[in-house]
Every structure is written in C-alpha cells, then in structure tokens.
Amino acid sequence: MSSVHLVDHPLVQHKMTLLRRREASTKSFRQLVNEIATLVAYEVLRDMPLHDVEIETPLEPMTGRMIDGKKLVFVSILRAGTGILDGMLDVVPSARVGHIGLYRDPKTLVAVEYYFKMPGDLHERDVVIVDPMLATGNSAVAAVDRLKECGPKSIKFVCLLTCPEGIAAMGEAHPDVPIYTAAVDRQLDEHGYILPGLGDAGDRIFGTK
Ligand code: URA
Helix, strand or coil, rough: CCEECCCHHHHHHHHHEEEEECCHHHHHHHHHHHHHHHHHHHHHHCCCCCEEEEEEEEEEEEEEEEEEEHHHEEEEEEECCHHHHHHHHHHCCCCCCEEEEEEEEEHHHHHEEEEEECCHHHCCCCCEECEEEECHHHHHHHHHHHHHHCCCCEEEEECEEEEEHHHHHHHHHHHCCCEEECCCCCCCCCCCEEECCCCCCCHHCCCEE
C-alpha cells in the first residue's frame, strides 16, 4: 500500500471547497489550483535535504541552511498538471521541469503516452509528479512506470483530489511511491470521474468546456 499524506490544513480545505463549486469561473479555478499547489508543496517538500551556507548578516557571519532546488524535478502530467506545476514553481523557482503527455482513452480509460521530456541526470534528482486528479490511477501508474525506467533518486506523487480506487491502483503498482493529496473523495463514477469531485480538472483550468 502507498503511504497517503492528506494535506488537510484549514486553508487548503477552504480553497478546495471554493474550487469544487460549479460556479467557480475559469480564472478563479486556475488561481485556486495554483494557491492550493503552493500550500501542498510545503508538506511535500518537508523532508527536502538542506546544506550549510556561510553568509553574513548586517551584524555578523553565520551558517545558514538552504535547499538545492536544481536537484528537484517537478514532472507535470499534461495537460492538467500544468495548473499545479505553476504553484509549485512559485515556491521552488529553480526546480527542473519534466513533462509527460498522457491522455485517457475515453472508452477504455487506459493512459496513452504521446510526449515524454525530462531533464538529464534523473538518477541524481528527486522527482515530484503532479496531476490534479488521481482517479482510476491509470495515468499515474503509467507515468511512474515510465519515470522508473530513468532511475530517479526518489518519486512522490502529488494530486489535489483522489478516491479509494486511485489509491488502490497506485498502491498495487507502486507501493513505494507516496501520494500527497488535499482530499480523498467517495468513489469513481462509470466514466472514471471522482464523486463528488470537481469535474474535469483540465477543462476547468483551461476553460475548454
Ligand atoms: N480527471 C478529472 O479531470 N476529473 C475526474 O473526476 C477524474 C479524472
């Protein structure tokens, strides 16, 4: 079973409720995804390694501690992952970025890959895969399958919303990959949508429906 980290800070819950509402405009939906991603990033990156840096304050020298953002790679599952990516980059602007293009075949719900572009030296980097919805788990499992071929130091999976089916699918295929989410909903419907959910995240982020 994967470990599931539920980021249920009151600010995150508040913004998730605004996000789910049918009447949220494209502009506010996009902005909320961005803000929630930033808040979730604090929890996801809690165990990031730090190194010592000698600095001088206006009063005296001291040893500060800093992260090495370049060792981190955010991997966005296109296209909805882009919304989360922007919020994460707000807090770690030096992180590298990879993209995986996957679409869900509407009939079979199977993930089909059409694009894969990663930074070099992945074996020296920690990867955080981002996709707003962990629903059937097909895209998430396919993305992790593909990334493991590149041998990164570690992999985490970040979403805004998931459900028992998605958690089970990831846990079966990749029990070593922790899942970070802002909510765990009741179930999937027959079309692979999360209930009560928030609808199609990609369409709502980009205003395509
Ligand atoms: N993808 C979405 O955008 N929404 C869901 O509910 C499930 C998968």
